[in-house]
Amino acid sequence: MCQLLGMNCNVPTDICFSFEGFSSRGGKTDEHRDGWGIAFFEGVGCRIFLDEKPSVLSPIAELVRQYPIKSTHVIAHIRKATFGVVALENCHPFQRELWGRYWVFAHNGDLPDFDPENTPFYHPVGQTDSERAFCLILNTLRQSFPAGKPPLSQLYPILQAVTRTIANSGSFNYLLSDGEHFFAHCSTKLCYVVRQAPFAAAHLIDADITVDFQELTTPRDRVAIITTVPLTDNEAWTTLQPGELLVFQDGLPLASDVLGDG
């Protein structure tokens, strides 16, 4: 199993505080030692840091902890290998291009019965069930909308349908984004918190570190943090329900009536 961390905001924000706690779980406070990765969107551009080393030992993770990269859409992952060896090609998040945008995906869970037919456009490079699921999602979106990215109200029901199909094969918690929309699917375990005015102090569970967000923010800022297990012990985390597929925008989950919920 693995753990997920996502961030969606209305203004570019660094993830140093959350990543400090999250990356501790990659070998210090928890056992997800088999690699890690993080993707930062900056407009349509995207940079991904990957390492098959444990996140508590990786010099690249140390850079990410120390160097504030500001982004509105971030997806991170720490891995405990189940399918696929410990290797760079099996580290999440995975990236592909669709409709002239980068899409990024990370998965928590196991899909033991998942064996999709060979998909025409996107092929996995590594051996994980996760990358196979990502390829099937993008193939489905591409075949459903060959002319380009449709409005969210058309895209959402198709994504929801293919997600349900895959989730029938096991547990399928995931984060998915193209830098515009930010999708979070709960199969068994996922939660989020929205930080907005009035901001308060937050204290990490995995390290004795407190940040007072009031000192670092403006009243208009809004940040959603989505993760497998809460990162702080003094904030009100909302638990997603099994089968729930949320879309975050500007640091808030969208109401279901704009999603074309099928």
Place this chain on the structure above:
Amino acid sequence: MCQLLGMNCNVPTDICFSFEGFSSRGGKTDEHRDGWGIAFFEGVGCRIFLDEKPSVLSPIAELVRQYPIKSTHVIAHIRKATFGVVALENCHPFQRELWGRYWVFAHNGDLPDFDPENTPFYHPVGQTDSERAFCLILNTLRQSFPAGKPPLSQLYPILQAVTRTIANSGSFNYLLSDGEHFFAHCSTKLCYVVRQAPFAAAHLIDADITVDFQELTTPRDRVAIITTVPLTDNEAWTTLQPGELLVFQDGLPLASDVLGDG
């Protein structure tokens, strides 16, 4: 214009010495300040570091200079913007997946007259002529070999033909690799050196640094360094001829009789 740096070896090797000199040209010894990037293959896995900051100022470039990442196929780029703004999405190298492998591409030159028709599989995310050319190359390979990667003798003439077509629109020096094969095309300016036993000391042009490779290597090691302008002042760099498309393997360019040269 921009500059290219590539490395192909028979055993995984770090590129810290060459990258030290090369990255100096991103704002210190030369004017390529508009972003940089580097891709490292490790087996079929690939990690890319990108930054729109000058390579002499980027904390991520500092990590790459200091942290020895061992790889057999490396492609790096420093950018001086001509087409496309200074932004993350316009930093080379670019990456796409084809036939279940990652392909990585970086370009030096300008293609002012290059305006390919919309290509069916791969679409550019940024605004550079370079990414459009990369998408056309991959589309051509994909359409020519829909069933999967062909032998090099079949792939090479197709790559050579599409390269010539694109090169007719301007200057088109590039490095391209999927972690198995390493292609280097010279349109106007590209050179290489092969380091092998007996190893000697090499001295950088862009920084007063000397490394004695004899102390760091075994007699079987072989490393090819490919770049726009020589990095050292005491080694014999071989200049590629305009129109030449070399394939490096295990640190050596392959002889043309194995390439199906068209």
